[in-house]
Amino acid sequence: MGYDWWTGQRGTTVKDVRDFLSAHKDEEVHVAVSSPGGYVDAGLEIYQLVRDHGKVHMHILGMTASAATFLTMGAMTVDMVDGSLMLIHNCSTAVMEWQSANKQELDRIIEKYKKERNDLDTIDKVIASLYAKKSGKTMEECMKKMDTAAWLSPQDALDFGLIDSIRDDESIKKNARNFSNNIFKEYGLPPVPVEGADPTKSLFRKSVDAIKSMFHNDPAVNDKPMIKIFMSVMALLAVTDGFKPNDDGSISLTQDQMKTIDDRLGALEQEVKDEREAKDALQKKLDDANAKLKKAQDDLATANETIKNLKGAPGDNTDGKPSGSEEHEEYDFLEEARKSFNRIKNL
Numbered sequence: 001m002g003y004d005w006w007t008g009q010r011g012t013t014v015k016d017v018r019d020f021l022s023a024h025k026d027e028e029v030h031v032a033v034s035s036p037g038g039y040v041d042a043g044l045e046i047y048q049l050v051r052d053h054g055k056v057h058m059h060i061l062g063m064t065a066s067a068a069t070f071l072t073m074g075a076m077t078v079d080m081v082d083g084s085l086m087l088i089h090n091c092s093t094a095v096m097e098w099q100s101a102n103k104q105e106l107d108r109i110i111e112k113y114k115k116e117r118n119d120l121d122t123i124d125k126v127i128a129s130l131y132a133k134k135s136g137k138t139m140e141e142c143m144k145k146m147d148t149a150a151w152l153s154p155q156d157a158l159d160f161g162l163i164d165s166i167r168d169d170e171s172i173k174k175n176a177r178n179f180s181n182n183i184f185k186e187y188g189l190p191p192v193p194v195e196g197a198d199p200t201k202s203l204f205r206k207s208v209d210a211i212k213s214m215f216h217n218d219p220a221v222n223d224k225p226m227i228k229i230f231m232s233v234m235a236l237l238a239v240t241d242g243f244k245p246n247d248d249g250s251i252s253l254t255q256d257q258m259k260t261i262d263d264r265l266g267a268l269e270q271e272v273k274d275e276r277e278a279k280d281a282l283q284k285k286l287d288d289a290n291a292k293l294k295k296a297q298d299d300l301a302t303a304n305e306t307i308k309n310l311k312g313a314p315g316d317n318t319d320g321k322p323s324g325s326e327e328h329e330e331y332d333f334l335e336e337a338r339k340s341f342n343r344i345k346n347l
Contacts, residue, residue, distance in 0.1 A: 037066025050074040089149035135161030
C-alpha cells in the first residue's frame with residue numbers, strides 16, 4: 001500500500017482500490033492478493049471499501065501477511081491458492097531511541113512507550129475483531145492466534161475459518177512463494193518455511209539502511225558532527241521540516257517521520273528509473289539513426305562501383321547521335337552517369 005517497505009516498489013494504494021471498485025459498482029469483482037502487508041490505516045480503509053462494495057471475491061496467493069490479510073476479511077468470499085501461505089500477527093510500531101539518557105529521561109521514554117503499547121493493544125483488538133467476524137471464533141481466540149505469529153497453510157487458514165475454500169491452480173502455485181526470509185526477518189516477521197535467494201537491495205532500502213546505521217545503538221548521536229551529518233542528509237532529501245534535534249541534543253524519529261523519509265527516497269528512486277528509461281529511448285533513436293547512416297553509406301558504395309563499371313562499358317565515349325535516326329538529339333551516356341554519381345554523392 002503506497003510505498004512498499006518490503007520490496008522497495010510501489011504497491012496498490014487505497015485510491016487504486018477505491019477507483020477500481022467505483023468503476024465496477026454493483027458488479028461482482030475478483031481480486032488477487034499477494035503482499036507482505038503495509039500500514040494498518042490503509043488496510044482498515046481497504047477492508048471497509050471491500051465490505052461496502054459487497055460483491056468482492058478475494059483470492060489469496062503467494063506469501064500474504066499482516067494488513068494484506070485482514071483487508072480480505074470484508075470480502076464476499078475468500079479463497080487461498082494451494083501452495084500459498086498466510087500470516088496474521090500483532091501490529092508493531094517503530095522504536096528508535098538513538099541516545100543516552102539519565103533516569104528522568106528514561107522515565108519519560110518509558111511513559112511514551114507505555115502509551116504506544118496500549119495503543120497497539122487497542123489496534124490488535126480491532127484487527128482481531130475482523131478475523132473473529134469472518135471466522136466465527138472469539139476475539140480472544142483470534143488474538144491468541146495473532147500472538148503465535150506463525151505462517152498458516154491453506155488448510156490451517158480454512159480450519160480456523162479465515163478463508164472459505166482452497167483453490168488448486170498450478171499456474172499460480174509455481175510462483176507463489178516469491179518473498180525471501182531476509183525480507184520478512186528484517187521487519188520482525190517470522191521466517192517462511194522455505195529457502196529463498198536474497199533480493200538485490202533497491203536504492204530505497206540501501207538509503208534507509210545507511211541512515212539507520214548512522215545512529216543505531218550509538219551514544220555518539222549526541223555529538224554535534226553526527227547530528228550535522230544527519231541534518232545534511234535530510235537537507236539533500238528535501239525533508240527538513242520537523243527533523244530537529246531534541247532539547248538534549250539527541251535525535252529520535254517518529255514513525256511518520258520515517259514514512260516521510262521513505263516516501264522521498266521512493267520518489268527519488270522513481271526519478272532515477274524515469275531518467276534511465278528516457279536515456280534508453282534516446283539510445284534507441286541514436287542506434288536507429290546510425291543504422292540509417294550505414295545503409296546510406298552502403299548505397300553510395302554500390303553506386304560508386306556501378307559508375308566504375310560503366311566507364312569501361314561500350315558507349316563510354318559516345319558523343320554522336322544514335323544510329324538509325326538523324327532526328328534524335330545527341331546523348332552522352334558517360335555524362336549522364338557522372339550526373340547520377342554527383343546526385344548520389346550530394347545526397
